[in-house]
Amino acid sequence: MNAHGKAYRYGDNVDTDVIIPARYLNTSVASELAAHCMEDIDGDFIKTVKAGDIIVADKNFGCGSSREHAPLAIKTAGISCVIASSYARIFYRNSINIGLAILECPEAVQGIRAGDEVKVDFSTGTITNATTGKSWSAEPFPPFIQEMIAADGLINYLRKGAK
Amino acid sequence: MSMTMSQKILAAHANLDEVRPGQLIMADLDLVLGNDITAPVAIREFAKFGMDKVFDKTKVVLVPDHFTPNKDIKAAEQCKCMREFAYDHEIENYFEIGQMGIEHALLPEQGLVGAGDLIIGADSHTCTYGALGAFSTGVGSTDMAAAMATGKAWFKVPSAMRFNLTGKLGRWVSGKDLILHIIGMVGVDGALYKSMEFTGPGVATLTIDDRFTICNMAIEAGAKNGIFPVDAVAKEYLAAHCKRVPVVYAADADAVYEEHFEIDLGSIRPTVSFPHLPDNTRTIDEVGEVKIDQVVIGSCTNGRISDLRVAASILKGRKVARHVRTIILPATQTIYLQAMEEGLLRIFVESGAVVSTPTCGPCLGGHMGILAKDERAVATTNRNFVGRMGHVQSEVYLASPAVAAASALTGYISNPEKLEEK
Numbered sequence: 081m082n083a084h085g086k087a088y089r090y091g092d093n094v095d096t097d098v099i100i101p102a103r104y105l106n107t108s109v110a111s112e113l114a115a116h117c118m119e120d121i122d123g124d125f126i127k128t129v130k131a132g133d134i135i136v137a138d139k140n141f142g143c144g145s146s147r148e149h150a151p152l153a154i155k156t157a158g159i160s161c162v163i164a165s166s167y168a169r170i171f172y173r174n175s176i177n178i179g180l181a182i183l184e185c186p187e188a189v190q191g192i193r194a195g196d197e198v199k200v201d202f203s204t205g206t207i208t209n210a211t212t213g214k215s216w217s218a219e220p221f222p223p224f225i226q227e228m229i230a231a232d233g234l235i236n237y238l239r240k241g242a243k
Numbered sequence: 244m245s246m247t248m249s250q251k252i253l254a255a256h257a258n259l260d261e262v263r264p265g266q267l268i269m270a271d272l273d274l275v276l277g278n279d280i281t282a283p284v285a286i287r288e289f290a291k292f293g294m295d296k297v298f299d300k301t302k303v304v305l306v307p308d309h310f311t312p313n314k315d316i317k318a319a320e321q322c323k324c325m326r327e328f329a330y331d332h333e334i335e336n337y338f339e340i341g342q343m344g345i346e347h348a349l350l351p352e353q354g355l356v357g358a359g360d361l362i363i364g365a366d367s368h369t370c371t372y373g374a375l376g377a378f379s380t381g382v383g384s385t386d387m388a389a390a391m392a393t394g395k396a397w398f399k400v401p402s403a404m405r406f407n408l409t410g411k412l413g414r415w416v417s418g419k420d421l422i423l424h425i426i427g428m429v430g431v432d433g434a435l436y437k438s439m440e441f442t443g444p445g446v447a448t449l450t451i452d453d454r455f456t457i458c459n460m461a462i463e464a465g466a467k468n469g470i471f472p473v474d475a476v477a478k479e480y481l482a483a484h485c486k487r488v489p490v491v492y493a494a495d496a497d498a499v500y501e502e503h504f505e506i507d508l509g510s511i512r513p514t515v516s517f518p519h520l521p522d523n524t525r526t527i528d529e530v531g532e533v534k535i536d537q538v539v540i541g542s543c544t545n546g547r548i549s550d551l552r553v554a555a556s557i558l559k560g561r562k563v564a565r566h567v568r569t570i571i572l573p574a575t576q577t578i579y580l581q582a583m584e585e586g587l588l589r590i591f592v593e594s595g596a597v598v599s600t601p602t603c604g605p606c607l608g609g610h611m612g613i614l615a616k617d618e619r620a621v622a623t624t625n626r627n628f629v630g631r632m633g634h635v636q637s638e639v640y641l642a643s644p645a646v647a648a649a650s651a652l653t654g655y656i657s658n659p660e661k662l663e664e665k
Contacts, residue, residue, distance in 0.1 A: 174383035
């Protein structure tokens with residue numbers, strides 16, 4: 081599995097209220113949530129994002145609320161992978177649980193600018209900036225989490241285990 | 244063995260003698276919580292298991308507190324989804340409007356939280372229950388769904404930061420000022436993935452409501468949980484609310500902490516978080532002139548009876564500034580009645596404030612007090628992110644009930660100490 085797309089670049093502490101404002105949480109329909117993804121931090125995001133694009137951000141991405149609507153909106157908007165220097169823990173957990181690919185790599189974050197073409201090889205954890213030619217290795221997931229992603233999220237992982 | 248208090252609770256619930264930071268464990272849960280925003284997503288995921296019943300109908304708690312009383316048709320549909328699930332699965336602890344309160348004030352009050360419990364909730368402020376010596380943490384809807392099906396959740400065992408408290412808070416200084424001070428000191432990701440354990444002789448001087456407020460905002464420093472020792476104050480609260488015998492865990496003398504902080508409670512000043520992050524703190528002495536349009540006193544952070552008493556002691560016999568909308572939200576029906584019986588509601592109304600039924604409403608920009616462009620609010624809530632209480636160009640200043648009430652009177656962020664001198 082690989083990701084390949086244009087980078088959207090954000091700073092520190094991107095919180096779940098700007099990823100999906102609470103005023104839109106009166107629904108849990110993924111497509112309706114995605115239509116407002118990143119609205120309060122980047123009004124152009126949803127107008128320009130294409131399937132496969134990648135979000136790159138600095139530290140503590142996804143801080144704040146436990147709303148799973150946040151990774152769900154990002155995934156449904158077409159984002160194939162998020163790369164950040166660090167994540168808020170509930171967002172990290174939620175992303176894995178719903179099958180949004182999410183990598184932690186401060187070095188790559190420093191080397192990627194908005195609009196750069198980025199490629200990710202999930203099997204090796206290699207992140208490549210195709211615009212500059214530089215590449216980095218992200219910390220691979222522990223085996224336990226790899227199994228969960230292979231099973232396409234927590235629910236399927238548990239259902240397989242229960243059989 | 245050398246474990247922190249949080250690690251001991253996790254080990255016991257995973258049937259292990261010992262756990263180490265970083266270890267992945269599967270643990271048995273004592274309580275699983277959801278609300279009208281997170282539960283509908285969890286219910287959809289739960290359906291994928293194809294199970295008729297939840298793991299234990301006494302251990303799932305559903306509270307419609309966010310967009311309720313239903314703010315619009317979509318919110319009504321979300322609540323209906325949760326209500327039907329609650330009835331279909333005979334969930335004992337479903338709290339309909341009339342019994343409903345803000346979840347993190349309601350659960351301890353209803354005796355659903357016991358010392359030593361392991362609790363997850365699909366709400367980030369689930370960490371509140373550490374005040375009673377429980378390990379409780381926020382998760383997402385999929386974790387909640389899995390927990391409703393299996394009664395279990397996976398955890399990565401956290402390392403810990405220790406906050407050793409000495410001395411006593413000043414007259415107009417509260418647990419809110421202490422936790423804002425700590426968040427300002429460590430940063431919004433300063434406790435990422437970690438436990439915040441509060442210890443020391445200063446603990447005994449903190450009320451249980453102060454402790455709820457402090458643990459409630461552990462998440463705003465990125466923490467997995469916040470926790471207090473189970474002392475006489477906690478035991479007294481538990482004895483009055485929870486029928487179960489407290490299971491008391493204490494950190495080992497040689498428990499390892501990644502960081503250690505010494506805090507003299509007497510040195511804490513009334514503290515305000517400026518927009519747009521909770522760690523952007525200033526003491527009241529450094530605030531300067533900030534004109535406000537709205538004051539909100541309530542939320543899972545500061546909607547308890549002691550918060551209302553402090554606000555009333557400041558508002559009594561005075562009028563809120565003409566240009567300030569002052570909204571007060573008792574967190575539960577019990578607190579509402581208590582405030583009524585103590586005459587607090589009369590004080591609020593006579594001062595020019597409005598009193599609302601319990602709801603999370605304005606805290607997350609849902610309803611009951613949304614800000615227009617360029618408006619500013621002082622709120623006793625927990626987050627001041629961009630657009631949190633309304634327009635993307637509005638501002639939220641986080642403060643204690645005392646600072647909020649004093650600010651309502653003057654129309655500017657104000658020091659309650661100075662008001663008293665008048």
